[in-house]
Amino acid sequence: MQRPILSVHNLQKRYPGVVAVDGVGFTITEGTCFGLLGPNGAGKTTTIEIMEGITESTAGEVRYRGAPRDRRFREEIGIQFQTTALQDHLTVKETLDLFHRLYEHTANLDEIVAACALEELLARDNRKLSGGQRQRLLLAIALLNDPQVLFLDEPTTGLDPQSRRNFWQLIESIKRQKKTIVLTTHYMEEAYRLCDDIVIMEHGRIIAAGPPADLLAEHFDETILQLPAEDFTASNYRFPFTVLQGDGCVEISVRDVDEAIKQLQQQGISLQRLEIRPRTLDDLFLELTGKELRP
């Protein structure tokens, strides 16, 4: 039976004039990947940094393995911040050595280097790494103490699509080692691919929580048909389903795809560029808040 490894109770963080986190609570099961989702300013980073012990909460409690966090907690977690500077004039190898020596219990350095594909970069100056290489180095640093819990705060923000997918493969390999991962992101595809459980935050509060597939099933039983706006030539016709005007396109939300296609054809609408897609977490956020979930 899987046990909770982290539990968050009624977490609050107030700054003068701002409530960054407002009564957040959830439980994270050991060996799972847990996602904190939301737009910029939703309170994700504040929440994860309180969980990490980097930021003090105004109220509430975080428990690790059922008890308050102690000094052992720092030894057993790995952290990749959203932005991190490293010491200047050090190579990748020297940087890894530096952090490796800060922990009592450590993983095999060669294995970490191999897992994060850093072999070719060991002699390179930190400052001369590309964005993707730098993120791999930061992930390697976060793994140096063989952590029980790995915190990743928007680890793929700013990466190109290829680097992002490579990074996802790295995270999936870590997941296979049954490590607990806490991830913040505003990339819904990333959350859907990597996370077993998610909470969606807005204005410091949780507005939805659960496994991604369950949340979608709970809120949607429809499929989206998407057409370029210029192809949708029957805008005055009253279809028996929801038609939404998007950015240069029309989205039609339907339960019965066959019946919808039949009606579109009857109105003489070209289906050459028709796209059919399931509902996504982006749609869910839009459904819950009326806003796009984009940075």
Added chain:
Amino acid sequence: MMRRFLAILHARNMEFLRDRSSLSWNLLVPILLVLGMAWIFWEDDRPLFKVAILDQSQQIDREAHPFLSTRHIHFYTVPDQQEAIRKVSRHQIDMLIKLGGTRTYWINADSPKGYVLERMLLGSGGAPLSKAAVSGHPVRYIDWLLPGILGMNMMFSCLFGVGFVVVRYRKNGFLKRLNATPLRAVEFLSAQIASRLMITLTSVTLVFWGMGVFLNIRMDGSYLLLFMVAALGAVSLIALALVATSRVSSEELASGLLNFLGWPMMLLSGVWFSMEGTNEFLQALAQLLPLTHVLEAARAIMIDGYGWPHIARNVMALVAMGAVFMGLGAILFKWRADS
């Protein structure tokens, strides 16, 4: 704990050694500065006219002798004749005058300033005074100045070398990353102190050696004792910089704070001129500055050849300041720029 301390120490040393601009600032610039000063003062002893009046009352009676009304000479009273004569021999006082009992004046026969003052005294017209020449080792101005230059170089190296590094680490988030590890503040700060101490002492030793080669600098005391004073002074100055920058994340503010600490030491600690005979409040204030104790002890060792008993007060002051500053630095230290 030692493993983490050594990891941070090694990383900081590597960073420093590979940063060419820092290296040149810490090694090349001070050497050039000292050579420049040596060139300026090679044959030129600047006239520092300080005349002490032997008097218990601390009041100078200007009517007692017309010489006492001479402008551009700093007259002040001293109570202890033996100590004052010693200071004349060490060029700390240019002339000593006793107006009570047998009217006498002392000058150092090797001092050009003493000679000039004697001519001025004889030409001032008052009642004649007996001359009592003081003989002593010839102490050149550069002999007196060198500890000041070395101390000033050490002070700026300690204040800015460690202060700016910590502020940069805090501002760019490197400290926050370290805070996510088991590293403790005291371990981080100790490593910074040790790293800067090694750099500073290496730099000061090289400059001292260079000055010895070029200028045949006077050294009458123990090298070991002098090294100990330099080390304690550096620790207290580095720790002072850590206190000043313990919560700062702006280079501009750090620069202001460090200059606020550095310039009073430049002026009051006796880098360029002795505080002998100046305002008592300023003299008391100077005793609160680490550089004052470094320079007092260094000059006592180098010029007078004094040993431990004479500099014990300075050493204890440096130990106390170092301990207080380190404690304060660790208590006030902040890992993050935004917390």
